[in-house]
Amino acid sequence: xxxxxxxxxxxxxxxxxxxxxxxxxxxxxxxxxxxxxxxxxxxxxxxxxxxxxxxxxxxxxxxxxxxxxxxxxxxxxxxxxxxxxxxxxxxxxxxxxxxxxxxxxxxxxxxxxxxxxxxxxxxxxxxxxxxxxxxxxxxxxxxxxxxxxxxxxxxxxxxxxxxxxxxxxxxxxxxxxxxxxxxxxxxxxxxxxxxxxxxxxxxxxxxxxxxxxxxxxxxxxxxxxxxxxxxxxxxxxxxxxxxxxxxxxxxxxxxxxxxxxxxxxxxxxxxxxxxxxxxxxxxxxxxxxxxxxxxxxxxxxxxxxxxxxxxxxxxxxxxxxxxxxxxxxxxxxxxxxxxxxxxxxxxxxxxxxxxxxxxxxxxxxxxxxxxxxxxxxxxxxxxxxxxxxxxxxxxxxxxxxxxxxxxxxxxxxxxxxxxxxxxxxxxxxxxxxxxxxxxxxxxxxxxxxxxxxxxxxxxxxxxxxxxxxxxxxxxxxxxxxxxxxxxxxxxxxxxxxxxxxxxxxxxxxxxxxxxxxxxxxxxxxxxxxxxxxxxxxxxxxxxxxxxxxxxxxxxxxxxxxxxxxxxxxxxxxxxxxxxxxxxxxxxxxxxxxxxxxxxxxxxxxxxxxxxxxxxxxxxxxxxxxxxxxxxxxxxxxxxxxxxxxxxxxxxxxxxxxxxxxxx
Numbered sequence: 001x002x003x004x005x006x007x008x009x010x011x012x013x014x015x016x017x018x019x020x021x022x023x024x025x026x027x028x029x030x031x032x033x034x035x036x037x038x039x040x041x042x043x044x045x046x047x048x049x050x051x052x053x054x055x056x057x058x059x060x061x062x063x064x065x066x067x068x069x070x071x072x073x074x075x076x077x078x079x080x081x082x083x084x085x086x087x088x089x090x091x092x093x094x095x096x097x098x099x100x101x102x103x104x105x106x107x108x109x110x111x112x113x114x115x116x117x118x119x120x121x122x123x124x125x126x127x128x129x130x131x132x133x134x135x136x137x138x139x140x141x142x143x144x145x146x147x148x149x150x151x152x153x154x155x156x157x158x159x160x161x162x163x164x165x166x167x168x169x170x171x172x173x174x175x176x177x178x179x180x181x182x183x184x185x186x187x188x189x190x191x192x193x194x195x196x197x198x199x200x201x202x203x204x205x206x207x208x209x210x211x212x213x214x215x216x217x218x219x220x221x222x223x224x225x226x227x228x229x230x231x232x233x234x235x236x237x238x239x240x241x242x243x244x245x246x247x248x249x250x251x252x253x254x255x256x257x258x259x260x261x262x263x264x265x266x267x268x269x270x271x272x273x274x275x276x277x278x279x280x281x282x283x284x285x286x287x288x289x290x291x292x293x294x295x296x297x298x299x300x301x302x303x304x305x306x307x308x309x310x311x312x313x314x315x316x317x318x319x320x321x322x323x324x325x326x327x328x329x330x331x332x333x334x335x336x337x338x339x340x341x342x343x344x345x346x347x348x349x350x351x352x353x354x355x356x357x358x359x360x361x362x363x364x365x366x367x368x369x370x371x372x373x374x375x376x377x378x379x380x381x382x383x384x385x386x387x388x389x390x391x392x393x394x395x396x397x398x399x400x401x402x403x404x405x406x407x408x409x410x411x412x413x414x415x416x417x418x419x420x421x422x423x424x425x426x427x428x429x430x431x432x433x434x435x436x437x438x439x440x441x442x443x444x445x446x447x448x449x450x451x452x453x454x455x456x457x458x459x460x461x462x463x464x465x466x467x468x469x470x471x472x473x474x475x476x477x478x479x480x481x482x483x484x485x486x487x488x489x490x491x492x493x494x495x496x497x498x499x500x501x502x503x504x505x506x507x508x509x510x511x512x513x514x515x516x517x518x519x520x521x522x523x524x525x526x527x528x529x530x531x532x533x534x535x536x537x538x539x540x541x542x543x544x545x546x547x548x549x550x551x552x553x554x555x556x557x558x559x560x561x562x563x564x565x566x567x568x569x570x571x572x573x574x575x576x577x578x579x580x581x582x583x584x585x586x587x588x589x590x591x592x593x594x595x596x597x598x599x600x601x602x603x604x605x606x607x608x609x610x611x612x613x614x615x616x617x618x619x620x621x622x623x624x625x626x627x628x629x630x631x632x633x634x635x636x637x638x639x640x641x642x643x644x645x646x647x648x649x650x651x652x653x654x655x656x657x658x659x660x661x662x663x
Contacts, residue, residue: 001048005058014062015069017112024116032121035128042133049140060141067109068154075110076162076268077169080294082257114295123293134285153211159268160204166265167200170231173258178251183238192230199224200265207272221269228262235259245504328420329427335651338427342434344389346571349435350442352380353575354450357458370556378548385540391571392431392608418636422647429649432604435571443575447582457583459576464583467576468592470568471599478568482603484554485567486610492547493615500539509535570604 004023007014027045029037049056085093104111117126173179174193180186186193207218235255242251267287274280329335359372384391450458459467469476502508509531512518519527534541551567558565577596581588641648 001052001055001059004062005055008058008061008065012061013065013069015065017066017115020062020066021116021118028119028122029125032119033124033128035125038125039129039133042129042137046133046136046140056140063141064151066112068151070107070109070112072109072155072158073161073165074108075113075291076159076264077165079110079113079291079298081260081264082253084253084257113291114298117292117295120296123289123296126292127289131282131285134288135281138281138284156211156272157208159272160207163200163265163268163272164204166261166268167197170258170261170265171197173254173261174231174234176254178248178254179238182241182245182251183234186234192227192234196224196227196231199227203269218272220273224269225266228266231262232259242505248505328423329430329651330423332651335426335430338390339430339434339437341388341390342392342431343438344387345384345391346435346438346440347442348380348384348387348389349391349439349571350446350575350578352376353439353443353572353579354446354458356572357463357579360463366556366560369559370553372552373556374549374552376548377551378545381544381548382541385537385544390431390434392428392435392604415636417633418640421633421637422640425648426651428608432570432608436574436600439571439575440578443578444582447579451582459579459583461584464580467580467583468596471573471577471596471603473599473602474595477564477566478573478599478603479606481566481568482570482606483610484565485551485569486607487614488547488550488554488567489607489611490614491550492543493611495546496539496543498539499542503535503538508538568603568607570600570607573600573603 001023004019007016007019027038027041029035029041031037049059104115106112117123171193174186174191203219203221203224206216210216210218235258238251238255267283267290271280271283271287274283329338355376356373359369359376362368362372364372381391447458450456457464471478473479512531512534513527522530551569555566557563577600580596
């Protein structure tokens with residue numbers, strides 16, 4: 001502080017930031033997230049300024065000189081606002097900046113701000129320090145200048161320029177063709193995006209006049225706020241339309257950029273109006289914390305990947321959540337319908353497991369096995385979907401997205417949300433039972449029929465021993481392989497959501513109907529029926545196709561590269577146990593039976609646990625659900641289990657007791 005005081009005494013126009021960087025460094029705690037130490041450091045600075053009024057004046061003069069001698073505009077309009085770049089362009093620029101940092105322009109506060117809070121985690125302590133402590137420092141320095149003089153005029157003028165830039169940006173985004181495509185009414189009626197710009201310009205002109213003529217009173221921003229609310233209503237309508245018609249990454253990025261610009265404009269307008277009421281200090285603290293966080297993450301490749309992943313995952317899980325509605329049962333009738341549906345899938349899986357064993361007897365290279373296995377899996381899973389059956393392990397990725405969507409909607413009480421989760425788990429339980437209940441007897445019947453027809457076992461003793469080893473949770477990699485299958489299930493859920501979204505957003509059914517050669521080949525009625533089916537089922541069909549390819553190729557990739565990777569799926573494992581049982585002529589000890597059945601159960605738990613956890617994490621992160629909410633929901637689920645464990649497995653005895661949640 002003494003050096004700052006000497007510097008300002010010798011040169012009242014002193015604007016170098018070296019001393020200011022040292023001051024910020026002295027406030028920064030040794031352990032970057034030690035909020036208590038940071039708070040103590042700021043309190044110590046406040047105490048020193050109270051004891052040394054000369055230091056107080058010197059620091060105020062110095063800070064104001066640093067600010068007024070540079071352009072404030074870009075800090076207010078660019079920091080914390082998503083840039084209009086695609087992911088790859090932004091990622092390339094971020095990586096290049098790490099090797100060759102961008103040129104620092106000393107005339108811009110935006111660049112100086114980044115030098116002051118140069119530690120990439122400064123936001124942890126800046127945002128952690130209580131507002132009251134920051135307010136004490138600001139009020140002690142009287143850093144918010146009085147409504148008079150050149151300093152006030154300079155800072156206010158920069159803020160007004162930022163308001164205008166943000167307003168023009170909102171107008172430009174509001175006229176983007178992608179927004180108009182999703183909400184044509186923007187063109188039919190007077191656009192709030194254009195009207196707010198007219199109001200902002202009038203507001204800025206009158207406010208600027210008030211800076212030179214004290215008799216002129218600036219208008220409040222009430223009318224602008226009304227128009228900004230209308231702009232936000234349009235954004236919400238576009239999002240609702242996109243939830244039905246599909247959404248692109250570019251549209252999601254535009255809506256995010258638009259929302260951020262509206263929020264920043266509102267923040268600055270509130271700051272300008274608050275200068276009249278004396279509440280500018282609190283708003284300045286909020287803005288400081290927001291800007292420090294945004295600046296710290298400005299060159300973060302990790303943050304870039306995370307933000308774009310959120311956009312992509314929101315795009316896919318939104319559609320997956322709609323599919324998940326079909327996997328949740330509310331009453332006994334639906335619970336039994338789920339049982340029958342999954343039993344049908346178990347029947348088909350029994351034949352799929354048989355075909356895989358037959359393919360395994362061929363003399364082929366890994367590529368040949370991968371091709372045949374993928375064809376078997378994909379065809380079988382698609383057949384399951386076409387026949388309206390259900391694979392139990394396909395549920396988690398869909399139902400997790402549904403749960404996250406319920407959280408995101410904000411209209412569900414936590415108790416109702418917990419009941420939804422109970423229904424999801426109950427539906428998952430009966431789905432597993434249904435798959436296994438028919439997969440095992442189907443495989444058992446096929447094995448005996450094969451023996452009766454050909455006189456040899458489909459799975460000879462050597463093959464049977466191999467099948468049993470594959471599901472042994474202790475002496476094999478069954479559980480890690482089950483986790484790999486869980487990842488595949490999770491990815492297939494995302495793929496389903498992505499292609500459901502693509503079918504709607506890209507108008508694939510309507511575009512297919514425009515193909516004259518297809519119209520001549522199928523005729524009008526068949527073409528309409530086929531394209532309607534594709535529009536409704538493209539995501540499920542594509543997800544099953546890729547899921548089959550993943551299951552069929554991963555094991556062969558392990559063989560090709562010499563890696564211990566493979567997949568284990570509960571339904572196929574249960575069918576393989578039946579083949580092994582017949583192949584060994586039931587000569588199986590009770591220890592082997594117990595180990596195998598335990599392995600099947602654990603494989604299923606890992607399948608479901610991994611896929612559900614990954615899908616839930618992505619769905620929650622895409623909606624930025626806080627950790628506190630997650631912990632609260634987890635505690636409520638546990639209490640719900642202790643109070644009624646039966647409800648997690650069986651439907652209520654009377655339908656009147658079922659949840660009122662609709663799906």
